[in-house]
Amino acid sequence: GIQVEQSPPDLILQEGANSTLRCNFSDSVNNLQWFHQNPWGQLINLFYIPSGTKQNGRLSATTVATERYSLLYISSSQTTDSGVYFCAVSINQFYFGTGTSLTVIP
């Protein structure tokens, strides 16, 4: 299967700070998604972004498919941004990354 590595594995931010999360994958893929898993375990769709750049409020994402990576930008972080961020890529099935655990402190 495809290897999906995320960095950093853990991140602690002061409220209001900006951050960049990275997702590297080992092979060409058809789809790529970013998810936020809240402290209750629910997975929330952030972006469906096989290529290009998308923005949604304080969040934006860029995927460079030819170089096999994607970036998730979080600006002006809030405590509610805390949780684990996963990227997932797919050819025939979805493969999930190792995750980045984000803690935003007030």
Next chain:
Amino acid sequence: SAVISQKPSRDICQRGTSLTIQCQVDSQVTMMFWYRQQPGQSLTLIATANQGSEATYESGFVIDKFPISRPNLTFSTLTVSNMSPEDSSIYLCSVPGSDGELFFGEGSRLTVL
């Protein structure tokens, strides 16, 4: 996007028992996926449930341990059989959208004592 409901949201079970998790989708879908997330880990695909046929299991998962039913295009169940503490996980149901985007239910957090 699909709205997916899972039951139970959480449960505490004794070892050796079995638990069935239900997944209900608000629209008809061909494929439904069941994932497991062990504590502190990423998500791993257990199986793909297709209506009218046997589920397709991923390496490391077997039907005797994780039997799946798919009686219609909006509903599926996953049973975790003969549970041990190692089965303590979040179990998640998901479905693909029309363009391939994946949507998840709220998850079922299972603790086995």
